[in-house]
Amino acid sequence: MQQSTVEKTETVLTHSIYSGTADQELLRLTIGTAFDQVCERFPDTPGLIVDHQGIEFSYAEYREQVERLAAGLLGIGIETGDRVGIWSPNCYEWCLTQFATAKIGAILVCINPAYRVHELEYALNKVECKVLVLAECFRDLDYLKMLRQLAPELEYCRPGRLESVKIPHLRHVISLGKNPGTGMHGFSGLCQPISGQERRSLAVRQATLHCEDPINIQFTSGTTGSPKGATLSHHNILNNARFTGSGMRLTEQDKLCIPVPLYHCFGMVLGNLACITHGATAVFPQAAFEPSATLRVVAQQRCTALHGVPTMFIAMLNLPDFDQFDLASLRTGIMAGAPCPTEVMKRVIRDMHMRDVLIAYGQTECSPVNHMTTDTDPIEQRVGSVGRPAPRLEIKIVDDTGAVAPVGVKGEICCRGYAVMQGYWGDERQTGEAIDADGWLHSGDLGIMDAQGYVEVVGRIKDMIIRGGENIYPREVEDLICSHEQVLDAHVFGIPDPKYGEQVCAWIATRDDSDLEEEEIMAWCRERIARFKAPSRVRFVDEFPMTVTGKIQKFRMREAMVEELSRVNTSIHGVQNEDSS
Numbered sequence: 405m406q407q408s409t410v411e412k413t414e415t416v417l418t419h420s421i422y423s424g425t426a427d428q429e430l431l432r433l434t435i436g437t438a439f440d441q442v443c444e445r446f447p448d449t450p451g452l453i454v455d456h457q458g459i460e461f462s463y464a465e466y467r468e469q470v471e472r473l474a475a476g477l478l479g480i481g482i483e484t485g486d487r488v489g490i491w492s493p494n495c496y497e498w499c500l501t502q503f504a505t506a507k508i509g510a511i512l513v514c515i516n517p518a519y520r521v522h523e524l525e526y527a528l529n530k531v532e533c534k535v536l537v538l539a540e541c542f543r544d545l546d547y548l549k550m551l552r553q554l555a556p557e558l559e560y561c562r563p564g565r566l567e568s569v570k571i572p573h574l575r576h577v578i579s580l581g582k583n584p585g586t587g588m589h590g591f592s593g594l595c596q597p598i599s600g601q602e603r604r605s606l607a608v609r610q611a612t613l614h615c616e617d618p619i620n621i622q623f624t625s626g627t628t629g630s631p632k633g634a635t636l637s638h639h640n641i642l643n644n645a646r647f648t649g650s651g652m653r654l655t656e657q658d659k660l661c662i663p664v665p666l667y668h669c670f671g672m673v674l675g676n677l678a679c680i681t682h683g684a685t686a687v688f689p690q691a692a693f694e695p696s697a698t699l700r701v702v703a704q705q706r707c708t709a710l711h712g713v714p715t716m717f718i719a720m721l722n723l724p725d726f727d728q729f730d731l732a733s734l735r736t737g738i739m740a741g742a743p744c745p746t747e748v749m750k751r752v753i754r755d756m757h758m759r760d761v762l763i764a765y766g767q768t769e770c771s772p773v774n775h776m777t778t779d780t781d782p783i784e785q786r787v788g789s790v791g792r793p794a795p796r797l798e799i800k801i802v803d804d805t806g807a808v809a810p811v812g813v814k815g816e817i818c819c820r821g822y823a824v825m826q827g828y829w830g831d832e833r834q835t836g837e838a839i840d841a842d843g844w845l846h847s848g849d850l851g852i853m854d855a856q857g858y859v860e861v862v863g864r865i866k867d868m869i870i871r872g873g874e875n876i877y878p879r880e881v882e883d884l885i886c887s888h889e890q891v892l893d894a895h896v897f898g899i900p901d902p903k904y905g906e907q908v909c910a911w912i913a914t915r916d917d918s919d920l921e922e923e924e925i926m927a928w929c930r931e932r933i934a935r936f937k938a939p940s941r942v943r944f945v946d947e948f949p950m951t952v953t954g955k956i957q958k959f960r961m962r963e964a965m966v967e968e969l970s971r972v973n974t975s976i977h978g979v980q981n982e983d984s985s
Contacts, residue, residue, distance in 0.1 A: 492538060529572075849861055872903075
């Protein structure tokens with residue numbers, strides 16, 4: 405490895421390969437054991453606060469609730485390795501499910517709350533979920549109605565006896581609602597007080613588990629085909645959470661406000677797990693992000709840390725009554741998901757009192773953080789880079805030949821170490837494409853490493869679109885648009901957006917007799933996929949820019965749209981200026 409034996413701050417690299425610190429040992433524990441240990445150390449410390457549900461559990465109470473659910477899952481026959489899907493916004497039941505499944509060795513499958521019917525069907529079938537835990541509804545989505553579209557057999561089956569044609573592996577549906585429908589278990593019914601024998605059975609199951617067992621599947625990004633299920637172990641995510649929490653210097657005195665979603669690694673790993681590895685309190689302000697509610701809960705609970713993507717911080721800072729919230733208790737948190745503008749970072753530090761806010765970067769396949777700034781890095785490093793490699797991880801940047809690039813030269817960011825996923829569930833080919841024979845995970849992101857090991861992310865080899873921290877696969881949207889009877893071909897790409905970082909744009913070629921309108925196709929897409937994936941800009945074209953060999957050139961489409969939007973904005977501003985004069 406190309407680094408000297410002097411202190412990290414004095415390291416001068418010649419080539420872009422660097423290792424994070426090794427001053428902390430890796431935990432060799434399961435998540436259930438780590439959870440039990442923190443509950444025993446801090447029984448009276450608040451472990452979980454969910455403001456919108458009026459929930460406040462001490463760690464001792466938290467453990468009791470988790471064990472009740474774990475015993476209930478054992479009681480309906482859930483085995484080690486069974487996949488348990490959860491389809492819900494943030495709530496205390498989500499947190500209980502996360503730790504209860506970990507205690508019995510069931511693999512938690514995180515399902516995006518914005519999914520529509522065909523996305524849900526794909527996810528459940530891809531990993532063969534045996535159990536689905538679901539909320540009744542969220543925003544404009546009726547989860548129960550959508551599930552019954554997939555599994556009308558629920559209307560006449562007994563709970564635990566589902567045999568569905570479309571989702572054949574699913575047996576148990578657990579409703580978070582007060583009145584579960586036919587064919588479903590009630591969540592509260594599985595969380596009843598447990599006997600001594602049930603507690604012993606739970607302990608026996610927990611003792612059979614190993615830290616290298618898979619425990620979580622996250623559907624993650626790509627630019628071709630459907631989402632892939634990144635399979636993560638106890639060892640992967642528990643240690644990543646611990647190191648991230650250490651970077652924030654969390655202790656049992658801290659309260660971490662988590663407005664980011666639990667279905668994503670940001671909420672589940674950098675939120676919940678980071679708290680239980682340090683005895684901190686996890687605080688959830690709402691089912692989904694709402695800027696005013698987040699600031700209110702931070703002030704009321706005297707939170708010391710706050711997570712978010714840059715768009716969340718921008719929304720909070722721009723509230724008309726922002727100055728009315730007392731945020732003096734804040735000191736740290738993580739900003740991730742997109743680059744942070746310098747002025748936003750300055751305001752977060754100054755106006756939100758988050759002097760130790762950190763920037764984190766990584767990918768779901770890496771549990772997720774593999775780079776992070778420190779609380780001693782100057783603001784220039786916190787906005788101009790994603791920091792240096794995280795503890796116990798190696799990072800290299802390689803050129804087109806696979807050789808390590810010299811310092812300052814752009815190349816693909818690769819990572820190796822404890823955090824790299826076990827693979828994509830049921831997909832050896834794509835796993836082999838992502839992780840090479842030497843164990844390096846290839847990100848598809850382009851970066852530049854400086855002589856001190858700081859990395860700047862400068863682009864993506866892949867065409868993934870990141871909108872407000874959400875990853876969108878163009879191929880998935882393209883396939884949907886092409887299924888419209890009037891569409892011949894479609895190509896989807898991201899265009900810059902000041903609020904969300906990127907928006908989805910589609911260029912579409914239609915049949916000669918088509919009368920399709922832009923708003924019509926956008927509305928059609930919104931009805932069939934999660935709204936954040938649907939195009940916000942559409943252009944109908946007769947042909948697409950291509951290379952001489954026939955390869956589509958999306959960068960030229962992007963450039964054309966950026967220029968077009970720039971002209972439109974310039975024209976609008978010119979009219980406004982004339983009016984104002």
